[in-house]
Amino acid sequence: MAVQASSKLDIAKFAKVHSLMNGGATDGERSAARARAEAMASKAGMTLKQAVSSLDAQPKAQPFNFFEGFDDWMEEKEPGWKAQKAREKAERKSRDDICREEVLARYGSEEALFAxxxxxxxxxxxxxxxxxxxxxxxxxxxxxxxxxxxxxxxxxxxxxxxxxxxxxxxxxxxxxxxxxxxxxxxxxxxxxxxxxxxxxxxxxxxxxxxxxxxxxxxxxxxxxxxxxxxxxxxxxxxxxxxxxxxxxxxxxxxxTERKDPFLDRLEADFANLRKAYAERQTEKRSVPTTNAQKRAAVLSMLDTHPELSDREIARRIGVSPQTVNTWRRKRNATNSEATTP
Structure with missing residues (x-):
């Protein structure tokens, strides 16, 4: 009886009304849709429940699948393709399962995640x-x-x-x-x-x-x-x-890691320039400013690197070669007096 009656029901129109019954924006819209659905079912000699069941009985159209047969084609071209894809799918599922556990640990519940x-x-x-x-x-x-x-x-x-x-x-x-x-x-x-x-x-x-x-x-x-x-x-x-x-x-x-040699080189160049700039800034900040600081820096360099020229020591410290020469002569004179019997 229900099957015969369903043939009198306009399935397409009833489906639209049924969707409003459940998804209407307001209570009034949903109530009106329900009343309309009951009237359509009654006219077809059906209860509302039978009419809704007839929707479920309708065959579902299968969407066109552009990739249908692709795996078979790839398997023939590259034996082992399906097995490789199956492994990747299993690995992805395992990774997603772990991620779901981590997400729930962070949020506490699915409800909190979607809030x-x-x-x-x-x-x-x-x-x-x-x-x-x-x-x-x-x-x-x-x-x-x-x-x-x-x-x-x-x-x-x-x-x-x-x-x-x-x-x-x-x-x-x-x-x-x-x-x-x-x-x-x-x-x-x-x-x-x-x-x-x-x-x-x-x-x-x-x-x-x-x-x-x-x-x-x-x-x-x-x-x-x-x-x-x-x-x-x-x-x-x-x-x-x-x-x-x-x-x-x-x-x-x-x-998937990006593989772009040009951008990789550009990033490395930038990192090198940034590092060099930071080092120069550090050197500038360490340049002695007072006479006492200059004297201490020159004497320290003369003690550790006496073989360097006045110009090289001056470049490293940030003072003039004349300053280095002055303190070198004074240091040599002091050392000479200290060794004279």
Whole structure:
């Protein structure tokens, strides 16, 4: 009877009403959807429960899989391919299991992991005047809101990129809490957001997307690191080097080290220059300034390196060759008097 009656039910329309029954934005919307669903079921000679069951009985369309047959093709081309991929999958699962334990140890529970952070709460409050809201319900029945639009805009491809951010959105998300004071701090915030996303993905089937307001802040931080604020210190330049390495390595599921000889050489050159500059600064700070300091430094060098010329000692200490010559003659005269019977 239920099977025959289900043929009278417009499954497509009922499915839409049923989704509103559970996911409507307000209690009134959900109640209205339930009443409509009951009416549709009754018209088809079914109870609401039978109508809902008919949805479950509908065959699920299988999405097209572009990679179907790829593993077989690779196995034929490279024997052992499947076994290698199976090992990598097992290693990844083992690594993810360990990571999940570490995440729970840090947060205490899954509930705490998915609770809005202070930064997320501040961003949510900051964009409130600009947003229209939609809601989703998690597995525990808790409803969460997220902005469907901000400043009248929706992202073109479902993700907020820099070009989607209006001046009003920029002001809201940059002032929600203090903006990083330098590029190193900007990189640290990017890494913190990435770590939160990865932590939550471990408990969400491998995927987790940040709230749109977080995506906007994240896009502005990346813009800052790529081409925004000019570097004003050695640390800022180092942060840009670190950012380019991190940007590459975060793209991979498994840990993958960047292999770019040119950038590696450039980073090493920068490290050498930075070290040399620091050493020169140290030398400058150690240059004697008072006459007493100059005398002590020259006499000490004459005691330890008497073979060096006046000019070389002067260069190392930071005094004039005449000063070194003066104290050398005085030292020699004193030593001569001390040895005269």
């Amino acid at each position: 809005r952070t202070e930064q997320e709460a501040a961003l949510d409050k900051a964009i409130e005047p600009l947003a229209t809201w939609e809601y989703w319900t998690d597995d525990d029945g808790t409803r969460h809101r997220f902005p469907k639009t901000m400043d009248g805009k929706t992202p073109k491809f479902g993700t907020w990129y820099f070009e989607d951010i209006t001046p009003a959105i920029r002001e809201a998300v940059t002032n929600a809490y203090p903006w990083p004071s330098n590029l190193d701090a900007a990189l640290k915030e990017v890494k913190a957001w990435e770590r939160l996303r990865r932590d939550r993905a471990l408990f969400s089937g491998g995927e987790w997307s940040h709230y749109p307001e977080v995506e906007c802040r994240f896009a502005l931080l990346e813009k800052e690191l790529n081409e925004g604020r000019p570097a004003t210190s050695w640390s800022d330049i180092q942060a840009r080097f670190d950012w380019k390495r991190y940007e590459f390595e975060r793209e991979w599921i498994d840990p």
